[in-house]
Structure formats: C-alpha cells, structure tokens
Amino acid sequence: MKTPSVQGLNKKAVRSAAPVGVRRCLSCGTDRIKPRRRYCSKGCREHINWVLSLSKGLLRTVNARYAAFSFTDDRVILDVFPVWSKHISRFGYRRIEGNKPAEDLKNLVLQFGKEWHDIVNNNRSRSYASLLLVNKNHEKSIHPNSIRPAKSSCPRLSKEEKRCLEILKLQRTELSADSCRGRIKSAYKRMAKVLHPDVGGDEERFKKLNNAHAQMLLWAENPQYTSRKALQDCWSYDGATSRWSPPL
The missing domain is CATH 1.10.287.110 (DnaJ domain)
Known part of the structure; x- marks a missing residue:
C-alpha cells in the first residue's frame, strides 16, 4: 500500500479542528467526553501514548529536533523538523473509515519505516535513507517555528x-x-x-x-507554577527530551 502524496495537504501547520467551545478527546476527537476530562477513556489515552511512543523510532532515525502530530477528519499529519535541516518535512496519511487517529498514525509510522528499511536493504546507508525520506517530503512553506513548542506556565x-x-x-x-x-x-x-x-x-x-x-x-x-512546553491544538515532540506533550 502506497502512502498518499502529501502534495494535497494544506501548506501550513495543521491543527485538529473542533468547533469553538466544544471539548474533544485529545486522542480520538470525540465530543463524548466527561466535564473536566481531556480524554474519553483511559484506554483511548493509553492507545495514543503507545503509538506516539512507537513514532519515536522514526523521529530518532531522522534526528528530529521537533515534531508535531495533528489530525483532521480525513488525514493524520506528522510534521518533522530534523536537526540538520532548514525545512519541515510533512508525512501524511489518509484516514481509514472507522479507525481512530492513533491507529492511522501507527499505519503512517509503519509505512515510512518500511520505506526506510527498503532503501537501506537496497545497499544504501542509514543516513542516506533518512536524508532521502526527509527531502522527499519537504514542505518549505511551513515555518519551522510553527512546530516549536512554546513554554507555558500554569498556577499550581x-x-x-x-x-x-x-x-x-x-x-x-x-x-x-x-x-x-x-x-x-x-x-x-x-x-x-x-x-x-x-x-x-x-x-x-x-x-x-x-x-x-x-x-x-x-x-x-x-x-507556585508548573511549566511545560507544548503547542496549541497539536501534539508536540521535543527531541532534546525525546518526549511527546499533549496540546495546550
């Protein structure tokens, strides 16, 4: 199965769409969520955390400084900014009907992981495979700062x-x-x-x-304040700590 081209994706950092004032699960996007909760269930939260953990392999392989994960009704999007690059690379995957975003993100990660291994197995170096994948998915219209997590402070x-x-x-x-x-x-x-x-x-x-x-x-x-780095409406990854953070 070929990964859909990212050319048709919006040429800017994508945010998970939700009507103003409507609380949605950070993992699957459903509005069937209890008051003061960020996830619809413990299982849904654990699922997205497991898949995001799985994605770290791809992110380390391309030496990502920052990354952002978001989803719409029809796509999941992984924007990656490697340490050695001047541009963001956008990895996109078309949503499968009935799947939660976490499942589609897993498909995206596995697909690009397979492409990377195919390149390496074709007598190419690991660094060449990473460079080829990143360059092939460059999206120069997205400013790198758009996925740089902002530091926020919350009263404790x-x-x-x-x-x-x-x-x-x-x-x-x-x-x-x-x-x-x-x-x-x-x-x-x-x-x-x-x-x-x-x-x-x-x-x-x-x-x-x-x-x-x-x-x-x-x-x-x-x-007393609690500080953390995160993005508005997007999951964010910081390569310095190798950690994903939920949206603000």
Whole structure:
C-alpha cells in the first residue's frame, strides 16, 4: 500500500479542528467526553501514548529536533523538523473509515519505516535513507517555528485554592506571575460589591468570599507554577527530551 502524496495537504501547520467551545478527546476527537476530562477513556489515552511512543523510532532515525502530530477528519499529519535541516518535512496519511487517529498514525509510522528499511536493504546507508525520506517530503512553506513548542506556565493550586478561585470568579489564566496579587484584589472588590450585606448580599457567602480572598493572597506571597512546553491544538515532540506533550 502506497502512502498518499502529501502534495494535497494544506501548506501550513495543521491543527485538529473542533468547533469553538466544544471539548474533544485529545486522542480520538470525540465530543463524548466527561466535564473536566481531556480524554474519553483511559484506554483511548493509553492507545495514543503507545503509538506516539512507537513514532519515536522514526523521529530518532531522522534526528528530529521537533515534531508535531495533528489530525483532521480525513488525514493524520506528522510534521518533522530534523536537526540538520532548514525545512519541515510533512508525512501524511489518509484516514481509514472507522479507525481512530492513533491507529492511522501507527499505519503512517509503519509505512515510512518500511520505506526506510527498503532503501537501506537496497545497499544504501542509514543516513542516506533518512536524508532521502526527509527531502522527499519537504514542505518549505511551513515555518519551522510553527512546530516549536512554546513554554507555558500554569498556577499550581491545591483543591482548597481551586475552590477559592471559583468563589472569586477568577480563572487560572488570570494568575500570571507579575500581576496575580492585583487580580485577586480586583476580583474580591468586584464580588464584594455584590455580596456585601450592606447592599443586600448574603452574609454567609460574603464570609466565604473574605476567606477565599485571604487564602489566595497568602498563595500570592509565594506563587507556585508548573511549566511545560507544548503547542496549541497539536501534539508536540521535543527531541532534546525525546518526549511527546499533549496540546495546550
């Protein structure tokens, strides 16, 4: 079976399509997913992680610095940026009806692995086989920075601190390192105008607001963040750590 040509693929970094506001499983794309979950099931998560682990062999073979995996309704796409190349190479594979993206990605990896071994077995060197595959799939219209994972920071909060955010009507994304204290105070003032007993608010809810305000100001004295490198709407691979990261 021949791998479909990538010439018909979009000439830019592809992102997994999903309507705005619709949560989808990061592995298979279904919208049948529980609230606050990123995957529809444990098995679905384990499947995509296993296939992405399998793909590392291909990525190491071509000495990938970065890579990105995405899928649409009709294709899976693996964009690879080798250390020694100035361009991204795009490996594409047409989706098979009924298959999950992970299964189609496995087909793509196995197909290109077979092509690589066929070249080597034809009395060619391993480096020549890698160079031939990469050059054959160059996509010069895609800028290498488009698959370079961006570093993101997320506040590290306890269960109680998460509850405090809900009371203050604050989002995690508003707790940036340089302005978290000011945002906490602003949120408190905004909610106090509604909940203060002098303006007809509920006394018990106002007490909870005060406690939440004090708790989050205490957190802001020594805020903790978790940092990771990832892409928006794409799985990303960093050759320096040989690790795949789920989309932001």
